[in-house]
Amino acid sequence: MPPLAEAAFYLGTEFMRTRFAPSPTGYLHVGGARTALFCYLQARASGGVFILRIEDTDLQRSTPESVQAILDGMEWLGLDYDEGPIYQTHRFDRYAEVIRQLLEEGKAYHCYCSKERIEALREEQMKAGLKPRYDGHCRDGAEPVAGVKPVVRFRNPREGGVVFDDLVRGRISISNTELDDLVIARPDGSPTYNFTVVVDDVDMAVTQVIRGDDHINNTPRQINIYRALGAELPDFAHVPMILGDDGARLSKRHGAVGVMQYREDGYLPQALLNYLVRLGWSHGDQEVFSLKEMIDLFDIRDVNRKASAFNTEKLDWLNQHYMKNLPAKEVADHLSWYFEKAGIDPRQGPGLEDLVPVQADRVKTLREMTDQSRVFYEDLQEFDAGAAKKHLRPVAEEPLRVVGSRLAELDDWNPESLNETVRLAAEELEVGMGKIAQPLRVALTGTAISPSIDKTLWLTGRERSLARIRRALEYVMARAAAT
RNA sequence: GCUCCCUUCGUCUAGCGGUCAGGACACCGCCCUCUCAAGGCGGGAACACGAGUUCGAUUCUCGUAGGGAGCGCCA
Numbered sequence: 001m002p003p004l005a006e007a008a009f010y011l012g013t014e015f016m017r018t019r020f021a022p023s024p025t026g027y028l029h030v031g032g033a034r035t036a037l038f039c040y041l042q043a044r045a046s047g048g049v050f051i052l053r054i055e056d057t058d059l060q061r062s063t064p065e066s067v068q069a070i071l072d073g074m075e076w077l078g079l080d081y082d083e084g085p086i087y088q089t090h091r092f093d094r095y096a097e098v099i100r101q102l103l104e105e106g107k108a109y110h111c112y113c114s115k116e117r118i119e120a121l122r123e124e125q126m127k128a129g130l131k132p133r134y135d136g137h138c139r140d141g142a143e144p145v146a147g148v149k150p151v152v153r154f155r156n157p158r159e160g161g162v163v164f165d166d167l168v169r170g171r172i173s174i175s176n177t178e179l180d181d182l183v184i185a186r187p188d189g190s191p192t193y194n195f196t197v198v199v200d201d202v203d204m205a206v207t208q209v210i211r212g213d214d215h216i217n218n219t220p221r222q223i224n225i226y227r228a229l230g231a232e233l234p235d236f237a238h239v240p241m242i243l244g245d246d247g248a249r250l251s252k253r254h255g256a257v258g259v260m261q262y263r264e265d266g267y268l269p270q271a272l273l274n275y276l277v278r279l280g281w282s283h284g285d286q287e288v289f290s291l292k293e294m295i296d297l298f299d300i301r302d303v304n305r306k307a308s309a310f311n312t313e314k315l316d317w318l319n320q321h322y323m324k325n326l327p328a329k330e331v332a333d334h335l336s337w338y339f340e341k342a343g344i345d346p347r348q349g350p351g352l353e354d355l356v357p358v359q360a361d362r363v364k365t366l367r368e369m370t371d372q373s374r375v376f377y378e379d380l381q382e383f384d385a386g387a388a389k390k391h392l393r394p395v396a397e398e399p400l401r402v403v404g405s406r407l408a409e410l411d412d413w414n415p416e417s418l419n420e421t422v423r424l425a426a427e428e429l430e431v432g433m434g435k436i437a438q439p440l441r442v443a444l445t446g447t448a449i450s451p452s453i454d455k456t457l458w459l460t461g462r463e464r465s466l467a468r469i470r471r472a473l474e475y476v477m478a479r480a481a482a483t
Numbered sequence: 484g485c486u487c488c489c490u491u492c493g494u495c496u497a498g499c500g501g502u503c504a505g506g507a508c509a510c511c512g513c514c515c516u517c518u519c520a521a522g523g524c525g526g527g528a529a530c531a532c533g534a535g536u537u538c539g540a541u542u543c544u545c546g547u548a549g550g551g552a553g554c555g556c557c558a
Contacts, residue, residue: 437517
């Protein structure tokens with residue numbers, strides 16, 4: 001564990017050290033993911049170090065499942081860190097040491113005030129129209145109260161104020177009279193957030209503290225602690241939060257707020273990353289960014305100050321963009337995860353790499369792609385009633401019979417020859433493509449919707465196609481006989 | 484209540500004193516077409532309001548309104 005003094009070595013250098021410091025009280029949500037991405041990009045851009053720190057000092061609310069969820073989310077997104085995960089619960093000795101030091105130097109003091117007293121004080125102040133804060137009752141030496149284990153409070157300066165230049169907000173200033181003496185250690189000695197962040201960021205020599213803007217108000221308090229520790233200040237960057245589609249604060253009712261839920265829903269990590277980086281940040285009119293481009297172009301100072309609403313439709317567009325433009329092999333690798341989940345055996349049909357380019361044009365997510373591709377891997381159950389009623393009528397018998405026999409004679413089962421075969425069959429019958437392609441489509445897929453007929457035949461495969469055409473013919477004839 | 488922060492099309496944004504206020508998603512129309520898409524072309528759509536500063540404000544300043552966050556022995 002690096003001593004406080006070591007921080008000075010890093011500060012002021014070109015190499016930035018950033019950290020993402022979530023508290024494990026739930027899954028990794030998109031807001032946190034974006035903050036993590038910004039930290040990651042900023043560190044990578046400078047050739048610096050990206051640290052993952054788990055802020056688990058709240059033993060009540062932290063869970064191992066949440067830690068795992070965060071780790072999983074980071075991994076899926078590909079946000080690899082150079083140091084960590086570092087757990088604050090493993091650093092209690094260090095916090096205790098610094099608390100002792102502050103106590104010895106008179107920069108912190110024991111407070112024996114009861115919660116009841118604090119509560120009453122707060123009510124009184126609120127009623128008087130004041131900002132509730134600790135009144136410093138024990139600040140100048142308090143008599144120990146028998147049977148009461150004291151908390152430790154930080155002795156916040158009463159004079160002056162704090163001014164800092166936030167990398168995204170610009171200059172922010174606040175008077176010390178607005179601040180009070182915050183608790184830095186509970187009666188059992190466990191440290192609290194505003195204190196541990198500072199100790200950690202100093203020890204870990206973090207040079208840019210990038211976090212959500214809900215921490216703006218904590219920053220002046222923390223700066224006072226930096227000063228008490230004689231540590232150099234890092235740069236602060238407070239990024240705005242992300243709102244739901246409806247502009248309201250993101251919550252569970254917005255559906256997929258956990259990063260891994262986006263995976264479940266069929267989004268590529270590249271798409272989500274690209275979407276998130278554009279939320280609050282831009283580079284001219286550019287919409288699509290590879291990770292490399294993000295690293296090269298991103299600068300935390302260009303981030304907007306306004307909260308932005310999450311727009312799933314735009315994410316859909318990006319997701320489809322990546323499904324269409326990433327190497328088919330790469331998309332196919334992701335797709336296989338969904339196939340497995342859906343219980344589809346990819347060996348029972350066309351190669352995923354052949355499937356992807358065909359389906360990418362017509363779906364927004366890998367999940368949809370999976371659902372719409374099942375027909376190429378499994379036996380056809382039954383015809384969609386509406387589609388069959390409309391297209392598998394007696395008039396379809398001849399087209400199906402002719403195209404079926406022409407296809408049976410075909411040697412090369414590839415999109416080009418298949419297209420040619422169907423086209424020639426239509427010519428031979430002197431009908432438009434629609435008259436032959438639609439019945440054929442229903443025969444092959446059971447529905448009136450599928451990729452172009454040549455691709456559909458190709459993906460369905462020779463044997464399976466011919467068998468399905470025969471079956472459709474039987475259906476048509478049975479129907480004709482019934483009338 | 485107090486403190487801090489925010490405000491360009493429905494949404495994400497460009498803009499950094501003089502622009503017909505640009506792009507993207509979504510939406511609408513047309514084209515293409517074997518279905519659904521994808522694609523191409525075109526269209527509607529924004530500077531919250533009020534004062535200043537200035538020859539000139541979307542841009543700078545101050546208010547107003549609206550919104551957010553914090554005010555924990557949570558992080």
